[in-house]
Amino acid sequence: MKSLEQGCVVGATNVEQQMKEIKEHRKDSKARKAQSVLGSPSHRAEGDQIVFRVHKGVKTFALSKKNNRLVTGGMDRIIRMWNPYMPGRPTGMLRGHMAPVFYVHISEEDKIFSMSTDNTVKIWDVEDQTCLFTACSKNSGIKGEISACHYIPGVRSLCVATDTLAILHLRLRLPPDPHLVTSHKKPVLCCKFNEVFRHVVSCCEGSVVKVWDFDSGKHLFEFGNAHGGSAVTCLTFDPSRRRLITGGRDGCLNVWNYNNGHCLHTLKREDESDEVCGCTYVEVNKNKYIVGVGWDRRINLFYDSTENFHHFQKPQAHWQDDMNRGHKEDILCIAQCPPTLLATSSYDGEIIVWNMISGHICHKFHASVAAASVSTKPVDASVSRVIFLKTRAVKFESAAASLVSNGPQGHLYFWSLRTGDPLIASFAPSRGKSLITSIAVTADDSYLYAADEDGYVYVHDIKDYALQDPEQEAPKYVNHWRAHLNLVPSLEVIDEENILLSCSTDRTVRLWSLDGEYIGTFGQAEPWEIFTPSSWKHPMVPYEILIDPQSMPIHPVLEGKPSDSQLTEQEKRTQDPATPKEAISNPRLSPAPVTSEDIQDEISKRLYANTSSRRLKHERSKLLNRRVSHGGPNTYRTINYYEIDSFPGNCRKPDLSLLGTDIFSANYKGAAE
Structure with missing residues (x-):
């Protein structure tokens, strides 16, 4: 057995042990004198040394005096952390290397760098005792047998000597900007408003569910590991709003008492663990079901009953049409329209409308076919959002468009359930032709809110749009603003409060008025009062949106359009066909120009x-020390300037005979004479 020994230079602090050893040494004074004469080394007293015994020995160690920490590594592939004055057992053990540990180092940032004989480099967090980064030989390009390692703290680089000399640079993330306010630590994928408790529930990729107070924006409660560490992709509530249903990438639907984070039920197919992309709660013939769809390409109905006390539940038998004529690709979205209609969309652009009572297919639409008629280039045909215009769908004889979906090339499609040609209208609300990622409508289906992958929200008046005849133009444009920096996966219109709820993969959840006024971001330090507009952030906008280059106003000259000075007043009003007269006459609806x-x-x-x-x-x-203008003439106006005469270019050839004489001395002599 090998051991790493750390000697004590100034002597032990245990006085009794030290006096006892001194007495024992005096008894053998002659032997000690003989050893001193012969020059043989004397044995160190046990009180003057600390021995750390490690199974299979130690090949490397590092000591941090600043943090009072000792780190060892050896043949057993385990990195041990020690308190230098407590050798009995290590304070932590880091496992992960597949070969003997050859080198360890403790950096000033309190991170441990280790390298094993298979050329694998790992970075560990001391506090969490977790591996932060791993670089194998294939990725780092280090080949050959290791002979030496050295960490350079100034440039945060690890030098490795094998057959060649390699330098691995460590790139650290920049510290967070103090102005940036985030609601989650990971991208937010879904959020929803609970009108009974006046809560906002949001879920993120980090498998964390957070509950916020809608009226003030304060953080109330959260629980993590909701889906075993997998991302939470969708959520909904039961009719009583007391239970929360979430779907995740682990293939499960979990039913929660979200006020205390207790999981009541887990709904899952036995033979599948594919990602769940959408979920909803439906009632059919007084029977209640939780419906989930996802990558298994099936509609899974789970019977919800208060008499079922089993924690794990299986879905009901699948519909025959779902098995025989259902989706052939992954289902990305689900929407319902009481009492009988259910709509699903898939990755290949297929939209299916189902009758929930019979389980039969009512309609099939293809957004990819509609996109092919517009462009011959291959495009992403996936449909990730569908919503019903419920005030139109309940009118069974109406030929108006009652289903809206997103689709390829940033278009929105309006589908009719009662005509031979189902596609009544389509248009692209995003001015940058970005893909639409979320859709929401008001309760009376008068206004449509669409968010794109760049974080912009566009508002259109669809009250009289696509009612019967096919539409060639876009609906009336109302407003648009940038709500987030990145993709917006969820929008919800809260009609009772005239509020718009949005979340984004930029890790924020925000509230807006329906006119685009910024209320606040959940997680900010200052609470708001939802019924007091003076407590809102408006007219301010989120800081990261303000400084983002993509948020800058677009000048017409850069787009090849004539400037405002070259246009008449009538041309200015009619230049943008998407801007209706209502938006021009109503300053509240038209977006204020940003200079x-x-x-x-x-x-x-x-x-x-x-x-x-x-x-x-x-x-x-x-800003404070900049020069203040007092209205007088500027500096450059007070400077006199003169025209420089053109140089004629005629000059005489110099007399080279004078180079050998000192001109000044010659003149001086002549003057003396």
């Missing part, structure tokens, strides 16, 4: 609001 001065004023306000960071203090001092 560069407005952006600079907004940045200045934020610089004055927070002076905690060094960079902000520097910017503030620049």
Whole structure:
């Protein structure tokens, strides 16, 4: 057995043990004198050393005096952390290497770097005792047998000597901006408003469910590991709003008492664990079901009964039409229209409308066919969002479009359930032709809100749109604004409060008025009062949106359009066909133009609001110390300038005979004479 020994230079602090050893040594004084004469080394007293015994020995170690921590590695492939004064047992053990550990180092950031003989480099977090990063030989390109390693803290690089010399640079994430407010640590995938308890529930890729107070934005409760660490992709409530149903990438539907994080039921197919993409709660003939769809390409109905006390539940038998004529690709979305209609969409662009009572297919639509008529290039035909216009769908004799879906090339499609040609209208609301990722409508189906993958929200008036005849133009444009930096997977219109709820993969959940006024971000320090507009963030906008280059206003000259000075007033009004007369006459509906001065004023306000960071203090001092204009003439106006005469270019050839004489001395002599 090998051991790593750390000697004590100044002697042990245990005085009794030290005196006892001194007495024992005096008894054998002659032997000690003889050893000193012969020059043989004396044995160290046991009180003057600390021995760390490690099974299979130690090949490397590192000591951090700053954090009072010792790290060892050896043949057993385990990295041990020790308190230098407690050798009995390690304070932590890090497992993960598949070969003997050859090198360890403790950095100033309190991270452990280790390398094994199979050329695998790992970075460990000391506090969490978890592996943060792994670089195998195939990825790092290190080949040959290791002979030496060295970590350079200044440049955060690990030097490895094998057959060649390799340098591995460590790239650390930048510290978070103090201005940025986030609701989750991971991208948010879904959110929903609970009108009974006035809560907002949001879920993220980190398998965390958070509950927020709608009226103030305060964080109330959260629970993690909702789906075993897998992302939570969808959610809904039961009719009483007391239970939360979530679907995840682990293939399960979980029923929660979300006020305490207790999982009541787990709904799952026995032979499948494919991702669940959508879920909803339906009632058919007084029977209640939880419906889930996803990558298994089937509609799974789970019977919901208060008499069922089993934790794990299986779905009901699948519909025959679902088995024989159902989706051939992954189902991405589900929507219902009481009392009998259910709509699903898939990755190949197919939309199916079902009768929930009989389980038969009522209609089949193909967004990919409609997109092929517009463009001959191959496009992504997936349909990830469908919604019913319920006020139209309940009118069985109406030929109006009662189903809206997104589709290829950033288009929205309006489908009729009562005509021979189901596609009545289509248009692209996003001015950048970005894909629409979420759709929401008001309760009376008068206004449609569509969000794209760039974070913009577009509002259109569809009250009189696609009622009977096919439409060639887009509906009336009302407003648009940028709500998030990235893709918006969920929108919800809260009609009772005239509020729009949105979430994004930029890790934020936000509230807006239906006119686009910014209320706040869940997780911000200052609470809001939902019924007091003065407590809202409006007219401010989120800081990251303000400084993002894509949020800058587009100048017409850059788009090849004539400037405003070259247009008459009538041409200015009719230049944008998407802008209706109502939007021009109503300043509340039309978006206020954003100028560069407005952006600079907004940045200045934020610089004055927070002076905690060094960079902000520097910017503030620049603003305070800048030169003030008093109305007088500028500096460059007071400088006289003159025209420079053109040089004629005629010059005499120099007399080279003077090079050998000192001109000044010669003149001096002549003057002396």
